[in-house]
Amino acid sequence: MADPSSYRPKPGQIPDSPGVYKFRDEHRRVIYVGKAKNLRQRLANYFQDLAGLHPRTRTMVTTAASVEWTVVSTEVEALQLEYSWIKEYDPRFNVKYRDDKSYPYLAVTLNEEFPRVQVMRGAKKKGVRYFGPYGHAWAIRETVDLMLRVFPVRTCSAGVFKNAARTGRPCLLGYIGKCSAPCVGRVTPEEHRELADDFCDFMAGRTGAYIRRLEKDMTAAAEEMEYERAARLRDDAEALKRAMEKSAVVLADATDADLIAVAEDELEAAVQIFHVRGGRVRGQRGWVTDKVENVDTSGLVEHALQQLYGEEAGDAVPKEVLVPALPEDPDAVSQWLADRRGSQVSLRIPQRGDKKDLMATVQRNAQQALGLHKTKRASDLTTRSRALEEIAEALGLDTAPLRIECFDISHLQGDDVVASMVVFEDGLARKGEYRRFQIKTFEGQDDVRSMHEVIGRRFRRYLHEKEATGEWEETPAGTGPGLAPAPTGPVPAPPGPAPDSAAEPREDDGRPKRFAYPPQLLVVDGGQPQVAAAKRALDELGIDDIAVCGLAKRLEEVWLPDDDDPVVLPRSSEGLYLLQRIRDEAHRFAITYQRAKRAKRIRSSPLDEVAGLGDTRKQALIKHFGSVKKLRQATIDEICEVPGIGRRTAESVAVALASTTPAAPAVNTATGEIIEEDDGGSTT
Numbered sequence: 001m002a003d004p005s006s007y008r009p010k011p012g013q014i015p016d017s018p019g020v021y022k023f024r025d026e027h028r029r030v031i032y033v034g035k036a037k038n039l040r041q042r043l044a045n046y047f048q049d050l051a052g053l054h055p056r057t058r059t060m061v062t063t064a065a066s067v068e069w070t071v072v073s074t075e076v077e078a079l080q081l082e083y084s085w086i087k088e089y090d091p092r093f094n095v096k097y098r099d100d101k102s103y104p105y106l107a108v109t110l111n112e113e114f115p116r117v118q119v120m121r122g123a124k125k126k127g128v129r130y131f132g133p134y135g136h137a138w139a140i141r142e143t144v145d146l147m148l149r150v151f152p153v154r155t156c157s158a159g160v161f162k163n164a165a166r167t168g169r170p171c172l173l174g175y176i177g178k179c180s181a182p183c184v185g186r187v188t189p190e191e192h193r194e195l196a197d198d199f200c201d202f203m204a205g206r207t208g209a210y211i212r213r214l215e216k217d218m219t220a221a222a223e224e225m226e227y228e229r230a231a232r233l234r235d236d237a238e239a240l241k242r243a244m245e246k247s248a249v250v251l252a253d254a255t256d257a258d259l260i261a262v263a264e265d266e267l268e269a270a271v272q273i274f275h276v277r278g279g280r281v282r283g284q285r286g287w288v289t290d291k292v293e294n295v296d297t298s299g300l301v302e303h304a305l306q307q308l309y310g311e312e313a314g315d316a317v318p319k320e321v322l323v324p325a326l327p328e329d330p331d332a333v334s335q336w337l338a339d340r341r342g343s344q345v346s347l348r349i350p351q352r353g354d355k356k357d358l359m360a361t362v363q364r365n366a367q368q369a370l371g372l373h374k375t376k377r378a379s380d381l382t383t384r385s386r387a388l389e390e391i392a393e394a395l396g397l398d399t400a401p402l403r404i405e406c407f408d409i410s411h412l413q414g415d416d417v418v419a420s421m422v423v424f425e426d427g428l429a430r431k432g433e434y435r436r437f438q439i440k441t442f443e444g445q446d447d448v449r450s451m452h453e454v455i456g457r458r459f460r461r462y463l464h465e466k467e468a469t470g471e472w473e474e475t476p477a478g479t480g481p482g483l484a485p486a487p488t489g490p491v492p493a494p495p496g497p498a499p500d501s502a503a504e505p506r507e508d509d510g511r512p513k514r515f516a517y518p519p520q521l522l523v524v525d526g527g528q529p530q531v532a533a534a535k536r537a538l539d540e541l542g543i544d545d546i547a548v549c550g551l552a553k554r555l556e557e558v559w560l561p562d563d564d565d566p567v568v569l570p571r572s573s574e575g576l577y578l579l580q581r582i583r584d585e586a587h588r589f590a591i592t593y594q595r596a597k598r599a600k601r602i603r604s605s606p607l608d609e610v611a612g613l614g615d616t617r618k619q620a621l622i623k624h625f626g627s628v629k630k631l632r633q634a635t636i637d638e639i640c641e642v643p644g645i646g647r648r649t650a651e652s653v654a655v656a657l658a659s660t661t662p663a664a665p666a667v668n669t670a671t672g673e674i675i676e677e678d679d680g681g682s683t684t
Contacts, residue, residue: 003062004046004047004050004061004062004064005047006065007064007065007066007067008047009043009067011040011044014039014040014043014044014069015039015040015069015071016038016039016040016041017038017039017071017072018035018036018037018038018039018071018072018073018074018075018077018078019035019036019039019069019070019071019072019078020033020034020035020036020069020070020072020078020081020082020085021033021034021035021036021039021042021043021067021068021069021070022067022068022069022085022089022091023060023061023064023066023067023091023093024064024065024066024067024068025063025064025065026065029089030085030089030091031060031063031064031091031092031093032060032064032091032092032093032094032293033082033085033086033089033091033094034082035075035078035079035081035082036078037075037078037329039069039071043067043069046061046067047061050062054294056093056291056292056293056294057293057294059093060093060293063093074332075329075331075332076332076335076336076339078332079306079329079332079333079336080336082306083306083310086306087310092292093292093293094292094293094303095269095289095290095291095292095293095295095299095300095303096289104119104120104121104132104133104134104137104140105119105120105121105124105130105131105132105133105134105140106119106120106130106131106132106134106140106143106144106203107119107120107128107129107130107131108128108129108131108153108196108199108200109127109128110127110128110129110193110196110200111125111126111127111128113189114154114161114182114183114189114192114193115153115154115192115193115196116153116154116155116156117144117148117153117154117155117196117199118155119137119140119141124311129200130316131200131203131204131277131282131283132275132282132283133275133283133284133285134283145178146239147199147202147239148173148178148179149177149178149235149236149239150210150214150236150239151195151196151198151199151202152173152177152178152179152180152195153179153180153192153195153196153199154179154180154182154183154192155173155179156171156173156179156183161183162183164181164183164184165183165184168184169184170183170184170186171183174186180192180195198210204277204278204315211237214233214236214237215233215237217233218230218233218234218237221233255276255279255320255355256276256277256278256318256319256320257276257318257319257320257321257322257355258273258274258275258276258308258318258320258321258322259273259274259276259322259350259355259358259359259362260272260273260301260304260305260308260321260322260323260324260362261324261359261362261363261365261366262297262300262301262304262324262325262366263363263366263367263369263370264291264297264300264370265370266291267290267291268288268289268290268291268370268373268374269288269289269291269300269370270286270287270288270289270366270367270369270370270373271286271287271288271289271300271304271366272284272285272286272362272363272365272366272369273285273286273304273308273362274358274361274362274365275318276318276358277318284365286365286366286369287304287307288369288370288373289303296325297324297325298325298326298327298328299327299328301323301324301325301326301327302327302328302333305321305323305327305333305337309337309340312340313340313341313342314341314342315341317337317340317341317345318341318345319341319343319344319345319346320345320346320348321337321345321346321347321348322348322349322350322355322359323347323348323349324349324359324363325349326347326348326349327347330347333347334346334347383574384426384427384428384578385400385427386574386575387427387573387574387575387577387578388400388401388402388426388427388575388578389575390569390573390574390575390576391521391575391578391579393575394558394567394569394575395521395547395549395558395560395567397520397521397547399520401519401520401521401547402425402426402520403423403424403425403517403518403519403520403521404423404424404425404519404520404521404522404523404582405421405422405423405424405458405519405521405522405523406421406422406424406522406523406524406525406582406583406585406586407419407420407421407451407454407455407458407522407523407524407525407534407586408420408524408525408583408586408587408589408590409439409447409450409451409454409525409526409590410587410590410591410593410594411445411594412594412598413445414443414444414445415598416594416597416598417438417439417443417444417445417450417594418436418437418438418439418590418593418594418597419436419437419438419439419450419451419454419590420434420435420436420437420586420587420589420590420593421434421435421436421437421454421458421586422434422582422585422586422589423519424578424582424585427578429585434589435458436589436590436593437454437457437458438597439453439454440453441453447526447529447530448529448530448532448533449533451524451526451530451533451534451537452533452534452536452537453537455522455524455533455534455537455538456537456540456541459518459537459538459541459543460541462518463541463543518543518545518546519546520546520547521546521547521548521549522534522538522546522547522548522549523548523549523550523551523579523582523583523586524548524549524550524551525550525551525553525583525586525587526550526551526552527550527552527557527559527566528550528559530550531548531549531550531559531560531561532561534548534550535548535561535562548560548561549567551579551580551583552566553583555568556569556571556576556580558576558579606628606656606657606659607621607628607653607656607657610649610652610653610656611652612649612652613649613652613653616644617642617644617645617649620642620643620644620645621639621642621645621653624641624642628657631653631657632657632658634654635654636650636651636654637650639653639654
């Protein structure tokens with residue numbers, strides 16, 4: 001625990017301008033990012049008597065070892081820079097909302113020649129128009145199915161579209177009138193795009209004009225005694241009305257707004273958002289967060305706005321945002337939202353009428369979400385805590401192992417030998433810290449030797465990271481390595497514009513390092529030999545503060561170094577179940593990498609070794625000669641006949657093929673027939 005006075009800047013060093021500040025820990029990791037109208041006043045609040053600080057703030061300042069700041073011109077710039085740094089550094093003491101699910105969107109791919117309507121999840125793509133999010137994918141499909149009667153836009157995948165274009169026959173939707181069949185030329189690209197634009201306009205809330213137009217056309221058709229056409233238009237109008245009924249009218253003035261509500265207690269907070277477009281609720285989503293910093297409702301709202309709109313632009317930011325409490329600086333936040341939208345955005349608290357009533361509904365949803373989350377988490381947290389305590393007791397550890405790393409070796413009969421490292425913290429997988437290895441020092445099948453190599457490489461990287469930060473020093477010969485005190489003191493950034501993050505040294509930029517954090521428990525997939533190899537690798541590096549164990553698959557026994565008998569955990573043990581989950585995850589990650597590596601090797605070609613030869617010219621060579629076998633038999637002059645292949649490249653191709661041995665011919669075991677190499681085949 002650090003004393004904040006040891007790194008407190010002198011008052012004269014801190015400017016009284018707006019800016020953004022970063023607290024770093026002894027490992028130079030950024031642990032907190034904040035912004036301020038006046039840096040001098042804000043930072044002074046952190047260096048008062050510890051007894052007067054909020055417990056969370058006290059924990060942060062005693063964990064930190066230095067503080068830096070960057071001066072900006074305006075409060076809007078400070079807001080944007082704060083958001084960028086929180087996203088980049090992922091500080092442990094900043095509020096971060098955890099989305100409890102991946103919400104589906106209704107997407108229209110306007111970036112394609114023939115736009116497609118489909119369900120999409122995940123990151124948003126440029127040139128795609130999104131509507132939602134929706135609670136369930138089936139709700140999107142029901143809406144789309146109703147609307148395709150009126151707007152027969154393409155919904156098929158690229159493969160189906162190309163196959164229909166090749167055969168000249170549309171899919172079933174084309175025959176039943178729910179697709180305009182652009183694949184076979186029933187409509188031009190311009191006509192199909194107009195349909196897609198009309199579909200987007202209707203989904204955006206401009207519904208009345210289409211229904212009135214359909215009803216007008218229906219009346220005209222009936223007057224002209226075109227009763228079949230009138231009936232079809234009537235059914236189209238009814239379909240659109242049913243689609244509209246799926247999202248009830250909540251605001252009579254066709255408002256476009258997002259309503260944000262917050263439910264919180266001392267430890268956690270839940271945020272619920274209702275997306276209202278054209279007066280109707282078009283989507284809903286929710287987040288939950290731990291209150292790891294001292295933050296009130298205004299701060300939670302500001303963080304929610306940053307996460308909700310930080311990556312959005314244009315119409316994705318509505319004209320009106322209704323919140324339960326205004327941020328600390330509402331004018332700056334409103335300007336930031338307006339910059340992202342490209343026009344004015346109203347940020348306010350609803351006071352009366354329908355909007356206040358709807359905000360109460362959103363608030364009830366937030367309260368229910370927080371209650372449900374706490375019920376689930378109480379059960380999960382209790383189970384994980386019990387599992388970690390059982391592991392600590394069974395292995396004789398002083399404390400519960402909050403960080404566990406597990407290693408597994410995978411190969412196929414000695415080929416493509418790889419290893420995996422998975423990380424669990426507090427009983428939960430940290431997939432961003434998974435790592436994979438290729439065995440480099442030998443060839444063949446030897447799991448024990450492979451485990452020794454991988455453990456040694458992983459912890460040599462750990463020691464290297466320690467040396468890079470000055471925390472690890474080589475002591476005199478024979479005494480082994482030791483820890484040196486981390487540098488302390490203020491590291492203020494010079495006044496001026498925000499620096500380019502790429503210009504900062506990589507080892508000091510505050511981002512999480514690849515191998516910088518040691519586990520309390522190291523688990524290997526295997527029995528006594530693998531455990532002994534892992535322990536020997538740690539001993540060779542002088543590391544003696546990491547517990548090691550192995551989990552053997554056959555009887556699920558836990559092996560410890562230097563013990564002749566395994567530790568047997570009860571089959572109903574939560575600790576054993578957690579170890580099994582970690583071991584199985586390491587096995588899954590290793591075998592996935594091994595299969596991908598093997599598939600890549602099978603698909604490889606001697607042409608891959610030719611420098612400067614891209615995929616296009618490789619395909620041209622194979623197409624010209626028919627196969628790698630025939631290309632190997634060709635002369636340099638014959639290779640030069642291929643368009644785009646010069647003499648120097650032809651010589652490189654000939655040398656690469658000559659230096660490789662053709663694979664043995666495949667044999668049909670049923671007939672004894674030698675199978676010739678396919679066109680476009682490869683040898684390795």
